[in-house]
């Protein structure tokens with residue numbers, strides 16, 4: 025089938041003056057336009073599902089785009105002869121003042137569409153009232169290309185809703201996902217104009233107004249990204265329309281003058297290639313990303329100054345000629361790389377008094393129009409000229425990036441295409457992760473690490489995605505039933521992008537020279553007035569009242585402090601300038617103002633000292649931070665740095681997991697330590713308790729035994745005393761072994777007395793021994809059972825030779841002997857002594873007591889005096 029014929033717009037010159045459009049009116053217009061187009065002229069080419077397209081199916085414009093199936097760059101990219109000049113222009117040598125464009129110098133282009141520019145909108149942006157600089161969310165639109173057969177989606181542009189046919193929900197990437205999606209805009213049909221107007225134009229204006237702006241197309245392969253961004257001759261896409269608007273905007277803005285620089289690059293298999301650099305086999309067109317975040321820049325990157333739409337078209341043509349495209353199973357001219365077309369827009373207020381010359385009057389030259397220089401090239405072109413802030417006019421600087429991403433795709437039959445596809449999918453996956461993290465951070469107010477460094481694409485987009493840009497994303501989907509999984513995954517990406525928070529800021533460079541000059545003039549004037557007043561003061565003060573004198577001195581003080589203030593401002597401006605030029609260069613030394621009073625000088629000195637101290641501590645902390653950094657030589661390559669960063673990111677992630685684990689189980693380690701300690705010590709405690717109980721039992725047992733032994737001893741003592749008494753009585757009665765003579769009661773007593781007088785033992789030692797042994801035995805038992813003290817104190821252990829024995833003590837005195845006749849032995853029965861007299865009638869009791877008694881008996885007998 026033939027491609028859709030597109031009726032080009034009427035030339036702008038023949039167009040009536042535009043009426044400012046309201047958003048609603050414009051949308052209504054677009055949707056009706058889309059409807060007409062889609063009903064009258066259905067699209068013939070819908071290569072969403074795997075199918076090979078024949079070249080005859082392609083539109084004429086696509087045929088003009090060089091086909092590079094196996095990316096043989098040198099052949100495919102050959103620019104026309106006319107373009108050779110452009111490619112050899114040394115952009116660094118262009119004088120920026122000579123290539124400025126403004127409403128007067130801008131060239132008239134037959135395709136100039138500046139008449140379409142909404143002037144009211146521009147006015148608003150110039151006085152800072154437009155919304156395009158204030159938006160803090162990404163604008164997300166979805167474009168559904170026309171279906172070849174039946175469509176799985178129902179698009180409703182009026183409610184900006186897209187619904188998946190319920191019968192197709194099983195094919196969705198995540199079947200649980202609801203089949204209805206709402207975004208900022210839903211586009212259908214072939215026309216590119218409404219898409220540009222709704223989803224990109226405000227971003228182009230924002231860039232013209234000083235904000236960074238990004239428009240990118242995202243979607244599966246063959247869904248229409250390149251068609252949306254670049255379009256065709258008949259249906260120009262966002263890039264040509266945006267550039268037309270850039271010049272249209274300049275034409276309508278008489279107050280400012282502009283310097284425009286374009287660059288075009290692609291990311292192919294994770295290598296950034298400069299599409300405007302001269303063809304190279306040495307890799308000199310490979311671009312490196314330097315710095316991070318807001319300081320990120322690309323080098324070497326050729327930036328070409330453009331002063332007309334025609335020049336832009338030439339640049340675009342050359343860049344597109346160098347892009348890598350190839351025939352895949354799904355798209356005859358599939359982009360094998362992500363491409364980025366950048367326009368750096370610098371502007372400043374026009375110097376109204378300067379009386380500028382127009383190009384026609386031999387003024388400035390425009391590189392796109394034969395004003396090029398062609399000095400010798402070294403093949404390493406860098407950035408183009410920069411606009412300087414002059415005459416007190418500040419310079420605004422912004423970048424407009426228009427990005428055509430390569431499409432996500434499945435493995436193809438071609439090995440090379442599959443390899444490229446892997447790179448494409450990986451970088452798109454990283455983009456998805458980055459967007460996901462950014463939107464989660466924004467929603468949850470977190471500051472989680474964003475893996476920008478994981479791909480060249482996300483590194484390049486870092487400054488914009490970090491928030492300092494206005495972003496519009498156009499997600500393209502193929503409505504085919506077989507593409508539902510890819511389409512839902514694209515729509516989920518679109519949903520995540522919507523969550524990213526933006527905070528774009530205008531970048532303004534101030535003309536410090538002009539400022540300083542102004543301050544200096546004012547200082548001069550103030551000093552002059554101050555000097556006059558001081559000179560007049562002696563005379564004048566005499567005429568003034570006290571009150572007026574106070575007012576006068578206050579006025580002089582005010583003049584003085586204004587001079588001080590301006591002097592400080594000059595210093596600050598100088599510092600700004602110096603720091604902007606070279607951040608590592610120290611600020612120029614502060615000049616002493618000799619008009620300052622000693623007090624003010626002291627204050628200055630104090631301030632300087634405080635500053636010095638804080639800088640010293642800053643140096644210390646920076647040194648410490650430097651020491652903490654892992655060793656990486658300054659000459660380390662990007663890949664080494666990337667590797668280190670990846671490793672560190674990995675370590676951080678691991679540590680985060682560990683920390684989270686600890687946080688989740690905070691009580692667990694403590695509980696375990698307690699259990700371990702208890703386990704280790706409970707056995708010991710039990711053993712100690714057991715020992716203690718045993719000791720107590722043993723001590724109780726000892727006490728009991730001691731008691732028992734004491735009782736036994738007392739008993740034995742009593743027995744012994746009784747026996748002694750008995751023996752004495754026995755002796756006195758003369759019943760001892762010598763029964764032949766009847767002893768008189770006095771006899772034993774006298775014998776005893778005699779022995780006492782002669783200091784003789786009562787019993788001879790040899791005879792006393794058995795008794796002693798028995799007593800010692802008892803003492804020994806006592807010592808074992810009780811304590812030695814008790815035994816030592818025992819009277820049984822006395823020196824029997826010098827001390828009266830218990831027996832002696834038990835002996836009655838002489839006067840008592842008379843009483844012995846009446847002594848009844850019956851009283852001794854309980855100690856085992858028989859009432860019957862005689863050796864053979866001893867009572868038989870316990871063996872030991874009996875033995876002792878018999879021994880005593882015998883001893884007593886033996887000791888009896890003869």
Ligand SMILES: Nc1ncnc2c1ncn2[C@@H]1O[C@H](COP(=O)(O)OP(=O)(O)OP(=O)(O)O)[C@@H](O)[C@H]1O
Pocket residue numbers: 067069070071082083086168169170213214243244245246247248249250251252355357358359360429430431432500
């Ligand atoms: N909305 C549309 N109207 C008419 N034709 C379209 C539309 N969208 C895409 N096409 C056509 O479909 C084909 C593939 O589109 P395009 O090359 O833009 O896809 P892509 O998404 O850029 O693919 P890739 O990622 O492989 O580069 C082209 O021939 C293009 O003209």
